[in-house]
Amino acid sequence: MDLAQIFENSPGEVIKCIDTHTTGEPTRIIYSGFPRLQGTLLEQRDQAKTHYDNIRKRIMLEPRGHYDMYGAIIIPDTELVQSGEAHIGTLFTHNGGFSTMCGHATIALGRFLVDTHDLNVFPKRNTLKVNIATNEVAVNIHAPCGLVRVTVPTTADGQKSDPSRPVSFLSTPAYAAAIDLTIPIPKDVAWPELGSRESIKLDISYGGAFYALVDARELGFTEGLSKIDLASVASAVKKLKAHLITNPDVITALRHPEDERLSFLYSIMLVDRDIGSRPEGVDGAETGLCFFAENQIDRSPTGSCVTARMALANAKNERPRGQKWAYNSLVSNRFDTGALIASIVDDEILLKGDHGVSRQCVVVQVEGKAYYTGAMTFIIEEGDVTTESGFTMDDCAQNGPSTK
CATH class of the missing domain: 3.10.310.10 (Diaminopimelate Epimerase; Chain A, domain 1)
Structure with a gap:
């Protein structure tokens, strides 16, 4: 056959x-x-x-x-x-x-x-x-x-x-939703690297989805993103995200003016402004590590979060219109290629709607390269219960044998 x-x-x-x-x-x-x-x-x-x-x-x-x-x-x-x-x-x-x-x-x-x-x-x-x-x-x-x-x-x-x-x-209109939020961290939420600290500071910004942006050192990772233990960072971020979506100030910041279906915290991005592969023609570079969805790690610098980070930097008067900035991931730093380059092309957009306060927005140009890796044709054979809906090993380990 x-x-x-x-x-x-x-x-x-x-x-x-x-x-x-x-x-x-x-x-x-x-x-x-x-x-x-x-x-x-x-x-x-x-x-x-x-x-x-x-x-x-x-x-x-x-x-x-x-x-x-x-x-x-x-x-x-x-x-x-x-x-x-x-x-x-x-x-x-x-x-x-x-x-x-x-x-x-x-x-x-x-x-x-x-x-x-x-x-x-x-x-x-x-x-x-x-x-x-x-x-x-x-x-x-x-x-x-x-x-x-x-x-x-x-x-x-x-x-x-x-x-x-x-x-x-x-990008679609992007904006800083909350700047320098103080987030109390209860003991039952805290992760080991946080030490004795009882709060952290972070920002919320929108770039087509909502991101919580926090310096890696703010979470207790003293070497920033230059050298980290991914498992430890992932554990801390998972705890933090579950806590953030219950915080009243965060909930308010996540209200998108146009549609409630856009009003959710998609990701936490750890940032390190001190390191980053720097291509020619940019005014600066930095690095980010993005955890999104169900603690999924983005290998790329995360284009929609690049948009959100540009909007935030503009709101803080750190990034003027037209300035080019390079945004890196751990992967682009490792291979010294693949940074996403961004600049603000419009900073006079007003986003209005019926679901939240109006927001002063920017439009960001983001550029990068993509490559083909393959082509697939997927089927499912009759009787293949195991893969009809896919699976994860964590789910299999945590939920044990079927009760059927």
Whole structure:
């Protein structure tokens, strides 16, 4: 029996994916086989969470993925696609569910959307226009947080992306939600590295998702991010995040003006301003370590948090419009390549809505490179209970034998 026969005989629809990475962080682009969804993009996100979360787990978790896998599901039809503002939509996925924005995945998705010429995958591919002067193509992607404008470098004919040059995107409006919050840390929450301290200071900022930004030394990791024990940091962050989402000041800061479905703490980012690989043409560099979703570690500098960090630095009068800054991860520092470079291109945006206070916002340009790593065709055979919804080893270890 050949592979084609295996796929033909599998029950349900075959799921097809392209795998990429941005500074080592995977993006599994699901371009065929995910059930069609209805309504606005946020309604489609709700549908996917309610009715198809088992498929999300099947694609993200073991044995087809792993705890730190990330994905982007192609959504051909959204309200912004229908209005002509966007060329296509996407839903972002991870180990815990569905995100609202992801910069590293946007960079990878931009390349893929230029490279594919399958109109079943990308119905509006032929509407993309090549800028002959710059050899670039603009692709407008509707993410759950709003419209993300992507610029993809191309070959001269515009038919293929150029991996030697960075992809860039313009963020949705970003803002600092709370600056220098004092967070009491009770003894039952404290982690060993915190010592005798009873509180910490951190900031909350929005870059398409909400991030708690805290200096690594503030949590008791005295060497910053130059040398850390990941297990110890992960344990501390897990305790801190569970505590933060109960704090009244944090809850207030997380209220997005436009939609309550955007109002949740996505991530904690540890920062270290003293280290960072520094590419040419930037005014400075720093490093971050991002824990998001269910304590998933981002290998990349985290594009949406780069946006949030730029917004925060601007609110603190540390980052003026037009200044270029390099943001690193542990991976980009290790290999001295892969930093995301950002600059503020607009600082006069006012975000209004019915769900929270109006916010003075910035728009940030973020640029970086993504690379292809493979292509997958996923099936599930009849009787394969183990992988129908994927699994994690932690879940198996903590919950023990089935009670069925």
